[in-house]
Amino acid sequence: MEQRRFSGKSHWYHETQARTCQADVQPLVPEAARVNDRFLLDLVVPDACLRTHRAWLDAARAASLHLLPDTLETTRLATLSCYDRLSTALTVAQVFGVQRLCNHYAARLAPLPGPDSSRESNQRLAQITQYARQLASSPTLIDARCRTQLSDVGLTESDRVTFNQIIGFVGFQARVVAVLQAINGQPARWLPGIDSQQDAPGERFAAPEADWQADIPSPQAGYLRPAQREVLAQVRRVPVLEPIADGLIEDENALLLLATLVGALFSGKHAPLLGLVSARINGSSHCFHRLSREVTDSALPDAVRNGERALLAWSHNHPEERALVQAAQVLTRSPDRFSAAQFTPVLEAGFSRDDALRLLSLTALCGWLNRLKIGLGDALPGQTATGPA
Known part of the structure; x- marks a missing residue:
């Protein structure tokens, strides 16, 4: 069967199946992809605050560029594409519900070509999406079987390290952005259908x-x-x-x-x-x-x-x-x-x-x-x- 690639993800809640629409679909907030600060996402922060916290903010910005670049070449040992990484980042941002992050990662993901429509590709994307959602929302659901399933769909040891780093990083980013929005006095915007994380047993x-x-x-x-x-x-x-x-x-x-x-x-x-x-x-x-x-x-x-x-x-x-x-x-x-x-x-x-x-x-x-x-x-x-x- 001929494999097909289609572009476009129209909103935050992306699917694991390639779209069948030939027309390019724009994200809800396309300008959210164009930011000068990939970590704070151009959130307005007092200059004095930026100077005081410059050391760790610079490291966080560098981590964002390293883990979620605009382009990269995959290899036999590092198979996570830009689409895989941004899809994971969007999944995690959806779990935590910080709107600024959802807009940003949705806008960056939208123009990228999705994986081909083969069964193997769909299984791989479905598995990494499920894992990312579980580790972000309910970490105690992750066990040895879940980690083995990542290997079963083709993630290498190097992929698994990067994959878990991305999930952890986006959670860190979401919480820092939430704190800075609170410092600015911005009201919290609750998204429907997002529940609070339950404490571990x-x-x-x-x-x-x-x-x-x-x-x-x-x-x-x-x-x-x-x-x-x-x-x-x-x-x-x-x-x-x-x-x-x-x-x-x-x-x-x-x-x-x-x-x-x-x-x-x-x-x-x-x-x-x-x-x-x-x-x-x-x-x-x-x-x-x-x-x-x-x-x-x-x-x-x-x-x-x-x-x-x-x-x-x-x-x-x-x-x-x-x-x-x-x-x-x-x-x-x-x-x-x-x-x-x-x-x-x-x-x-x-x-x-x-x-x-x-x-x-x-x-x-x-x-x-x-x-x-x-x-x-x-x-x-x-x-x-x-x-x-």
Whole structure:
């Protein structure tokens, strides 16, 4: 049968089947593709704020250009096309419901030719769309079988690393944009049919310790390029990334940019608290157990583990942290609903605007890290983990 290619995706909720319409179809907001800042999407941000946060914002912009370029050449080991990447980005943006992101990725995806109409292509696109939606909306649904299914439809180990990085990055981007819109006082626009993410089941955190094991083979040192060896040596010194550095080295540039973001954001006394909240909601038991050993209040891990009421009771004695936790919970579960109603109480609790932005951006970064660990391996209860999360 002759294979056919057709262009055009007319709106946010794209299909996995190639369209049969010969005419080019424009996206809802075609100008959303033409932005100067691929990370903030030309969102108006005070100059002073941009200067203060320039280090990690520059890394985020570079990650956007690297993971979601306008053009690229696929190879036998790196098969994800621009269409695959932008389709994934749009799927994740739809899950989180931040309208600015949906418009941007829909506008960039629209003119690209879709995959051919063969059964294999449709199965591949359907599988990666389903996986991206699940990892974004309900990370605990991802297991070894889901990861094997990606390999079954032709994704290589390098593809899987890039694919999971894209899902994590777009989730990070959605939450940072939501926070900056709240700083600007923009109202949250809820899209119909988008539900809040449900917290992971508490039993995932019942084991006292959990080690993490990648299901992507660690590369042999002799097969690494010099640039990969250099990046790996550097990233292994970052405690947050040390457990997953070997699994992510297939794309050393993305790993280095992620390490830059971790170095700029993952610091301060509130970092373990926000990491625990994110890990508890997303279901990353490995992140949760490692961070539990970093907090100074021994009652905090149990409070986070035991759910909303226990954490609320703990926060009665910690008014400063209470507003921060409540903002982080909304941002993690429903970035589309995050607004000044959550951001203003953080300022009223005594945090400066810049500190609040950094801490909530750290919350967004924790969601990225949680999804990398869930998407690339499993926590193994009963083994001893060492070092911070």
